[in-house]
Amino acid sequence: MKYRRIAxxxxxxxxxxxxxxxxxxxxxxxxxxxxxxxxxxxxxxxNPTLVHDFYNGMxxxxxxKQPNAAHLALTKLQDVIADKGGLVSIITQNIDDLHERxxxxxxxxxxxxxxxLLCEYCGTRFPFFDNSSTTSECPHCHHQSMRPDIVWFGEIxxxxxxxxxxxxxxxxxxxxxxxxxxxxAAGFVSICAAHKKPCLEFNLEPSATNSRFTYSYxxxxxxxxxxxxxxxxxxxxxxxxxxxx
Ligand code: NAD
Numbered sequence: 001m002k003y004r005r006i007a008x009x010x011x012x013x014x015x016x017x018x019x020x021x022x023x024x025x026x027x028x029x030x031x032x033x034x035x036x037x038x039x040x041x042x043x044x045x046x047n048p049t050l051v052h053d054f055y056n057g058m059x060x061x062x063x064x065k066q067p068n069a070a071h072l073a074l075t076k077l078q079d080v081i082a083d084k085g086g087l088v089s090i091i092t093q094n095i096d097d098l099h100e101r102x103x104x105x106x107x108x109x110x111x112x113x114x115x116x117l118l119c120e121y122c123g124t125r126f127p128f129f130d131n132s133s134t135t136s137e138c139p140h141c142h143h144q145s146m147r148p149d150i151v152w153f154g155e156i157x158x159x160x161x162x163x164x165x166x167x168x169x170x171x172x173x174x175x176x177x178x179x180x181x182x183x184x185a186a187g188f189v190s191i192c193a194a195h196k197k198p199c200l201e202f203n204l205e206p207s208a209t210n211s212r213f214t215y216s217y218x219x220x221x222x223x224x225x226x227x228x229x230x231x232x233x234x235x236x237x238x239x240x241x242x243x244x245x
Contacts, residue, residue: 002236004086007170008074009188011093013177013203017068017222020096023179039152048134048147055148056131058095059114063129067102070176070202070221073229075104080233089166091159093178093185095150108166110157110185116149125149157184167191172238173199177221180207189213198238202228217241 012022023030037043038054078088082105090099090107095114099107112118117128119138126139128149136146151157167173173192180186189199189212201213202221210216215238217224224244231239 001081001084001086003172003232004081004084005166005170006077006081006086006088006172006174007166007188007192008077008088008090009093009173009175009178009185010074010090010099011176011178011182011185013179014070014221015065015068015094015096015098016177017070017220018065018096018098020062020065020094020098022177035153039150040154041152044147044152051148052132052134052136055114055150059129060131062096062114065096065098067098068222070225071098071102071104073226074099074176075102077229077233078104089170091163091166091185091188093182108159108163110151110159110163112148112150112158114148114150117146118149119143119145120147121145160184163188164191168195171197173197174202175200175207175213176202176225178203178207180209200228200238215241217244219244 016022021030033054038051044051074090081088090104092099092107092109093111095112097115115127115129116125117132118125119141121143122138122141124138124140132146135144137144138146167188175189186209189209192199193212198214199212201207201216202224206216217228227245228239
């Protein structure tokens with residue numbers, strides 16, 4: 001098997017066909033609020049109720065969403081490669097749980113998770129599916145000091161040491177539905193390219209880091225990714241983008 005260790009980075013674009021709005025879409029929650037107000041710690045300090053409500057809205061709307069063909073293709077890739085003794089590591093910038101609901105394993109959420117709360121007082125994090133507020137109580141220390149378990153702009157993403165090891169050990173890097181402007185995730189392709197690993201991008205249009213990729217597969221990930229995965233599993237080779245259906 002040529003590609004035994006595959007590192008996959010996913011962004012908001014992989015969930016777009018499930019109806020989860022991407023960062024810069026014209027509809028949806030993101031468009032109605034300024035990033036500084038809902039995705040920075042300063043915004044949370046200024047107006048915690050607004051921030052709780054923003055993520056409550058996303059958390060509730062996520063309940064009606066389903067994984068799409070791209071999420072399912074990644075699960076298939078992960079399962080088949082695992083059966084052959086390899087490893088597909090999924091690193092996601094997404095805070096939704098659609099990879100998990102597609103039955104993918106060991107998903108690394110570098111920007112946190114919507115269905116989780118974090119206690120600012122004692123650092124406990126726990127699964128949470130309801131609505132949070134400034135009076136939500138930590139089940140561990142009982143302080144009313146809960147925040148959404150989201151990595152905001154200016155904060156350090158989770159699991160960076162583990163991610164670095166995955167990037168250094170992989171023999172193929174795949175980025176799906178990410179605009180390539182939010183760092184450090186946008187820099188992953190440069191690390192892999194510097195180590196001469198093939199790097200593939202799946203996006204509607206070339207991303208900001210497009211020049212670093214070996215191949216770009218342009219189109220909806222729900223169409224391009226299943227075709228790519230089937231080809232890879234059948235031929236143990238990378239499909240040439242111009243032969244996409
Ligand atoms: P982004 O919104 O900046 O970029 C999304 C990218 O996906 C764009 O380049 C777009 O062209 C592409 N895209 C859109 N639809 C696609 C499709 N059907 N197939 C393939 N590509 C498609 O997202 P980002 O790069 O992930 O960065 C934004 C930040 O916002 C992330 O850190 C993330 O945490 C957060 N975010 C998460 C979600 C989520 O959890 N689903 C949604 C919005 C934003």
